[in-house]
Amino acid sequence: MMDQPSALELVTAVREFIEKHAMPELQGRTAFHARVAANALAIVARELEQAAPENDAERRRLQALLQHDGTLDSLNRELCRQIRSGRIAWDDPALARHLTTTTLAKVAVDQPNYSGYVRSPHRGPG
Amino acid sequence: MSEPEFASALQNAVARAIKDVASIANLKRLSGGASQETWSFDGVGPAGTQGFILRRAPGGKVVPRSATAVALATEAKVIRRAAKAGVPVPPVRYVLEEHDGLGPGYVMGRVEGETIARKILRDAAFAEARPKLARQCGRILAAIHAVDTTGLDELKTVPAKVQLEQYRSIYDTYDYPHPVFEVALKWLEERLPDTQDLTLVHGDFRHGNLMIGPDGVRAVLDWELVHIGDPAEDLGWICVNSWRFGETHKVVGGFGEVADLVAGYAEAGGKGMTAERVKFWEIFGTMKWGIMCMTMYQAFAQGSDRSVERATIGRRSSETEIDLVNLLYPKAAKP
Structure with missing residues (x-):
């Protein structure tokens, strides 16, 4: 077990340093890259908070779709092959539900303010 | 070449080639990428000061451009053709020659205006222009698609089927699973248009490449992805949610609305355009931008550009994936 602070606290500390202290001192392209750096750390923080349960749920859905177990990576690769070969139809309702849920979870980590996510008709109330 | 040497070579070139320019001032770099760099400068002469833009190969070196980009000299040639066809473009004033010592590139007149989408979409200065832009874009695209391509043999012919295979092969190279892109590739493959009337296609007609003023579109910029293809490609690309x-x-x-875009297109003589054709290319374009984000991340992963920006853009592929989910599964049951 690692000591405190947690990884989440560490990346948050660095992000806050960039936003509150470094960025006001910077200009031009360096300021732009600092903002991107802060955004990158915000992605890492959300991933630390959200990805583990989402990855488990994704893997369970993939097991159900493909009827066997495997790593998240190998199951996703097989899903790709089956979509490409047509073994799973692209409009298969179970596939559609899986990809919708998976993609919402990915964007919630990557870019939760993205318009296509914020206004997705697939997002439930609340 | 140091910046003073570069400035001096540029001054020699434009003073020799462009009438009424004796010296240059206010040289500043606007942007730089792997495929080109852009500089702004003023040409000063007895008749006054004129604004110019230089677009040249990065560092003035002849480097292989990406498979989809055309040579800078070809860009200049196409822009001149487009100007003759009535497309608003910056006037090409001089195409660099070898003895200039500046590498491949060209000098254009600087068109004043705004390219930053957030300002164009939100600032009061553009409030009157905004409702007219979709129709105007339709008219401009019809003019682009009517450009005579005779003799422009260096342009690649890239109909939908060829382009789909290109992007599938790029995506396959990265060897990282994106099931949503697989679905999009399948959907597109089943609906490939068999377009007979291939035309000049700008290839990157969107915010950032449109110089806009309170009066509307003043110039279409950045012709590096120009090719021969399905004209609906350009109309679909500007509809991509990104x-x-x-x-x-x-x-x-x-x-604006697709109906206005298509109406403007027909008004200016564009033939056979439909919302359905545009939708095909909107979905294609959405997937394409997602794969382009993967490509930009590869510049980081493979070491050619270790910037935090190149790294982070890989995490924008998922934006296009949610757009594709919204487009391809519009009525899917809520999980």
Whole structure:
């Protein structure tokens, strides 16, 4: 077990340093890259908070779709092959539900303010 | 070449080639990428000061451009053709020659205006222009698609089927699973248009490449992805949600409706355009931008550009994936 602070606290500390202290001192392209750096750390923080349960749920859905177990990576690769070969139809309702849920979870980590996510008709109330 | 040497070589070139320019001032770099760099400068002469833009190969070196980009000299040639066809473009004033010592590139007149989407979509200065932009873009695209391509043999012919295979092969190279892109590739493959009337296609007609003023579009910039293809490609690309900058309900560039885009296109003599053809290319374009984000991340992963920006853009592929989910599964049951 690692000591405190947690990884989440560490990346948050660095992000806050960039936003509150470094960025006001910077200009031009360096300021732009600092903002991107802060955004990158915000992605890492959300991933630390959200990805583990989402990855488990994704893997369970993939097991159900493909009827066997495997790593998240190998199951996703097989899903790709089956979509490409047509073994799973692209409009298969179970596939559609899986990809919708998976993609919402990915964007919630990557870019939760993205318009296509914020206004997705697939997002439930609340 | 140091910056003073570069400035001096540029001054020699333009003073020799462009009438009424004796010296240059206010030289500043606007942007730089792997495929080109852009500089702004003033040409000073007895008749006054004129604004110019230089677009040249990065560092003035002849480097292989990406498979889809055309040579800078070809860009200049196409822009001159487009100007003759009535497309608003910056006037090409001089194409660099070998003895200039500046590498491949060209000098254009500087067109004043705004290219930043957030300002165009939100600032009061553009409030009157916004409702007219979709129709105007349709008219401009019809003019682009009517450009005579005779003799432009260096342009590649890239109909939908060829382009689909190109992007599938790029995506396959990265060897990382994106099931949503697989679905999009399948959907597109089943609906490939057999377009007979291939035309000049700008290839990157969207915010950032449109110089806009309170009076509307003043110039279409950045012709590096120009090719021969399905004209609907250009209309679909500007509808990709990534170019709406949050104004999702306004499908065309965050400022207008597809019906206006298509109506403007027909008004200016564009033939056979339909919302359905545009939709095919909107979905194609959405997937393409997602794969382009993967490509930009590869520049980081493979070491050619270790910037935090190149790294992070890989995490924007998922934006296009949610757009594709919204487009391809519009009525899917809620999980």
